[in-house]
Amino acid sequence: MRIKEERLDSTEILNRFLAGIERRAFRMARLATSDDDEALDLVHDAMLAFVNRYAGKPEGEWAPLFHRTLQNRIVDWHRRTGVRNRFRAWFLGGESEEESDPLENVADLSSPDPLASLQRHDLGEAIESAVRRLPLRQRQAFLLRAWEGLDTAQTAFAMGCSEGSVKTHYSRAVHTLRDYLEEYAP
Known part of the structure; x- marks a missing residue:
């Protein structure tokens, strides 16, 4: 009975x-x-792989292990997408379909200050666009360090590279983002 309770506790913690x-x-x-x-598929796949491989590891190691699993899935996705896009361009002649969501064009009437809301929205889109424009490794280093708060060693583990590489990628990402977002500086 005690073993069952411990499993339940570790499952609950996980x-x-x-x-x-x-x-x-x-x-x-x-x-x-x-x-x-x-x-969503990438996150779910990473979570399943993480649980299958690392659930028995100490809780303090989970964050870097999960992020390494997720980053590996993202890199694999980029590789597969690159191959697919080459074949699509070859077979379809480079045609692509772009769909827009009509709900994106509906005004938000709940905002007390439409100008401030528009500026926040524009800034948010600019940040997202700037982060997307970063090379993959720089984006990984920036998101893991700045958004997830992992230290350099944990980020290096998650990315599968050296701490020096993390520092270089992160520094380049920050400088590139500053350049991209210069017009939004206070």
């Missing part, structure tokens, strides 16, 4: 960890893929 990291992981994957469905 569920809380995954629930706490799910939203940020989705945001990272969405920035990498620009597609909500693909991002």
Whole structure:
């Protein structure tokens, strides 16, 4: 009976960890893929792989292990997408369909100050666009360090590279983002 209670406790702790990291992981994957469905698939795949491989590891190691799993899934997705796009361009002659969501054009009437709301919205879109424009490794380093708060060693582990590489990628990302977002500086 005691073993069952311990398992329940560790399962509960693991569920809380995954629930706490799910939203940020989705945001990272969405920035990498620009597609909500693909991002959700990547996060779920990373969570399943994480649970299958690392659930027995100490709780303090979970964040870097999960992020390494997620980043590996994102890199794999980029590789597969690149191959698919080459074949699509070859077979379809480079045609692409772009769909716009009609709800994006509906005004938000709940905002007390439309100008401030528009400026916040524009800034948010500019930041998201700037982060998407970063090279993959710089984006990974920036998101893991700045958004997830991982230290350099944990980020290096999650990315599968050296701490020096993390520092270089992160520094380049910050400088590039400053250049991209210069017009929004106070």
